[in-house]
Amino acid sequence: MFSVSQSAPDSPVQPSSNRDTTRWLFILAGLAILGASTLVPGPAGMKPEAVRTLGVMVTTVLWWVTETLPIPVTALLVPVMVHALGITPLPDTIREGFGDTLIPFLVGVLGLSLAFGVSGLGKRITYLLLSLSGTNVTRVVGVYLLVSFVVSMFITDVAVVAMMLPLVIGLLSTIDAKPGSSNVGRALMMAIMFGSTLGGVSTPAGVSSNIITMGFITKNAKLGISFLDWTAIATPIFIVIALATWWLIMRIFPPEMKSLPYGRETIQAELEKMGVWSSKEISTLAVFLIAVALWLTSDMTKIPIAFVSLLILGGLSLPGIGVFQKWSQIEKGIEWGAMLLVVGGFTLGIAATNSGLATWVAQNALTPMAAIPATFQPLAVTLLVALDSLGFSSFGAAASVNVPFIIA
Numbered sequence: 001m002f003s004v005s006q007s008a009p010d011s012p013v014q015p016s017s018n019r020d021t022t023r024w025l026f027i028l029a030g031l032a033i034l035g036a037s038t039l040v041p042g043p044a045g046m047k048p049e050a051v052r053t054l055g056v057m058v059t060t061v062l063w064w065v066t067e068t069l070p071i072p073v074t075a076l077l078v079p080v081m082v083h084a085l086g087i088t089p090l091p092d093t094i095r096e097g098f099g100d101t102l103i104p105f106l107v108g109v110l111g112l113s114l115a116f117g118v119s120g121l122g123k124r125i126t127y128l129l130l131s132l133s134g135t136n137v138t139r140v141v142g143v144y145l146l147v148s149f150v151v152s153m154f155i156t157d158v159a160v161v162a163m164m165l166p167l168v169i170g171l172l173s174t175i176d177a178k179p180g181s182s183n184v185g186r187a188l189m190m191a192i193m194f195g196s197t198l199g200g201v202s203t204p205a206g207v208s209s210n211i212i213t214m215g216f217i218t219k220n221a222k223l224g225i226s227f228l229d230w231t232a233i234a235t236p237i238f239i240v241i242a243l244a245t246w247w248l249i250m251r252i253f254p255p256e257m258k259s260l261p262y263g264r265e266t267i268q269a270e271l272e273k274m275g276v277w278s279s280k281e282i283s284t285l286a287v288f289l290i291a292v293a294l295w296l297t298s299d300m301t302k303i304p305i306a307f308v309s310l311l312i313l314g315g316l317s318l319p320g321i322g323v324f325q326k327w328s329q330i331e332k333g334i335e336w337g338a339m340l341l342v343v344g345g346f347t348l349g350i351a352a353t354n355s356g357l358a359t360w361v362a363q364n365a366l367t368p369m370a371a372i373p374a375t376f377q378p379l380a381v382t383l384l385v386a387l388d389s390l391g392f393s394s395f396g397a398a399a400s401v402n403v404p405f406i407i408a
Contacts, residue, residue, distance in 0.1 A: 030059035050357035072337035075344025097343040108309020113155035148195025209399035287315035345400030358408035
């Protein structure tokens with residue numbers, strides 16, 4: 001997710017030198033934590049390797065939360081710290097991190113997200129779906145939330161928000177919505193943000209934290225979970241949450257108008273302006289549909305989801321009809337930092353499991369939750385994870401820290 005904030009014209013701006021000084025202090029604090037983890041004995045039952053792993057985890061979280069270094073850079077330093085402290089040899093972390101089959105799966109997902117934007121397919125599909133909304137404001141907000149939800153199931157959340165944001169701003173400008181005071185504007189902004197977030201959780205392709213979690217379930221819990229398994233379990237849950245979210249948005253931000261001052265004609269005009277479907281849109285749609293079909297049927301076809309993702313980039317680069325004709329288009333457009341975050345997340349999880357840290361935390365911190373009635377245990381775990389995730393700037397970082405302990 002991302003956010004845009006505007007400072008008041010007279011608000012002070014922190015000098016770059018002050019910011020650099022603060023970052024250096026966080027670097028030194030992290031190094032001090034790593035050093036202390038090699039000297040300070042742990043609580044009863046905690047192995048020295050687990051203490052050192054805890055030091056790596058605390059340092060990583062500190063640097064992630066404060067953005068002392070770029071988040072992907074910190075993720076890349078995790079294997080270095082784990083190796084330097086004698087927790088797991090570097091070749092093992094590289095093999096388990098970069099060598100995991102979910103890495104190429106993520107690359108394919110990111111490539112597909114990029115293709116939706118570059119080809120114009122995402123914009124066309126959005127307009128087609130919005131043409132069904134009519135003029136009722138409550139229905140319009142619901143459709144924007146639904147569109148964000150559905151598209152985000154298969155491409156990354158940030159790409160969906162970036163794709164939907166201009167459409168919302170364009171709509172608001174045509175109805176002369178007053179910036180800062182229009183509840184229609186607030187409701188639409190909330191709709192695309194929550195829609196993309198909830199839809200992203202519904203399939204493994206939606207967000208990097210899902211991929212990290214799938215990797216941990218396979219490696220640490222020794223359970224196989226397919227694309228269809230995840231989708232079948234998560235989607236109904238988050239559809240219900242999305243409906244509740246829609247209701248809450250309309251109650252918290254009651255719109256200042258019941259109907260928009262124009263009908264479907266505006267959307268139809270935009271579709272006409274786009275013209276006939278281009279070959280790039282058609283080829284991107286074909287690749288997308290084939291990929292989704294193969295992902296959902298991977299249990300029956302025995303085709304790995306990573307194999308399908310590797311084919312995606314090939315299909316999107318077919319001469320003359322593919323959306324990508326040069327590698328530079330892919331290289332510049334894909335957020336490679338997401339892949340590095342997954343690698344760092346896998347490394348943290350492997351270290352926490354192998355060192356015994358995850359088991360120790362589970363036994364000493366999570367086991368007492370068994371005293372809570374079984375009906376409320378899922379709620380308690382959800383609240384615990386939600387609270388300790390507030391400081392993270394990405395879902396992937398939150399999953400890297402939390403999932404190994406929950407599995408243990």
